[in-house]
Amino acid sequence: MTFKFDSQDLARAVSAGVLQPGQDQALLQFLRQQPETRASFQLAHIAYYFGALLIMGAMGWLLTEAWMSIGELALLLVALAYMGLFTLTGLSLWQRGQRIPGGLLGAVAVSLTPLAVFAVERLTGLWPLDDGQRDFHDYYVYVRGGWLAMEAATLLVGLLMLRLLPFPFIVMPIAVALWFMSMDLTELVYGGIFDWDQRRWISLWFGLALLLVSLLVDGRSRQDFAFWGYFAGLLAFWGGLSLMDSGSELGKALYCLINLGLMSVAVLLRRPLFMVFGAIGVAGYLGHLAYEVFEDSLLFPILLTLIGLAVIGLGIAYQKRRDALTAGLRARLPASLLSFLPALRR
Structure with a gap:
């Protein structure tokens, strides 16, 4: 609910003893400055989130095959360097009161965890050679049991990052890792390759479970950690539901x-x-x-x-x-x- 008031309302508040003399003018001056400040903050927030998503895309979904050719050790060093840089910079910004860009950089660091684990597995020979997937880009496309270590590590790093930088958006890469894990773990348990219809059902049930967990988290803290859980849950639930073709009007x-x-x-x-x-x-x-x-x-x-x-x-x-x-x-x-x-x- 929005309330509108002017200088006369504040003067009456002074007369009633609600405000001290002089506080009405200071409050009025502050409120007059708020619309421009709020608009600039909103524009800055869009830039923050857009920049973070660009970095996540560049080092994840859009990572080209050329990066695979630099070698596993170089890939690991690059991933760890980026993770350390983003974490330290995010922590510095957080401590200086810039919590949104600081928290977003923490989320970017978490999103780089699968790349680091991928490089470690390839470097140590732990990568399943019969998996059929050689490029990191495949992590975002295919369901494979070999991705489980990457997803588990992302979950662990995300939880640790939440302890260091309690920022709600960090829930998003955690939720995505859990979404991937729900499909990969189901395929590993039951064996065989799941078809698209089975993947849609897994996505639907995982999304529903994530929505229920977010409901339990909702309102438990001052920051809105449930929002990104709801968002990821709706993407998984509604996406799986909408991609199904019942073939009947019912x-x-x-x-x-x-x-x-x-x-x-x-x-x-x-x-x-x-x-x-x-x-x-x-x-x-x-x-x-x-x-x-x-x-x-x-x-x-x-x-x-x-x-x-x-x-x-x-x-x-x-x-x-x-x-x-x-x-x-x-x-x-x-x-x-x-x-x-x-x-x-x-």
């Missing part, structure tokens, strides 16, 4: 109902992430219906436009009445379930 209708459930969770927890994923899923289902009914019709783009406008209108209505909607929904839940839910964040 299955597609069930998909729509699940997405409506995500939108209800967004209202219940006041987490916009659930609303975004749920709204995309519902819009996709409505688009499917529109295509089936109005195929090759001039009304098809018009209907899709109306669906888009309806989604926007739903977002506006939710923003205006989110407090009332959340209170109404929580009032209908049993007390035992309410005690399990985290406190609402503003």
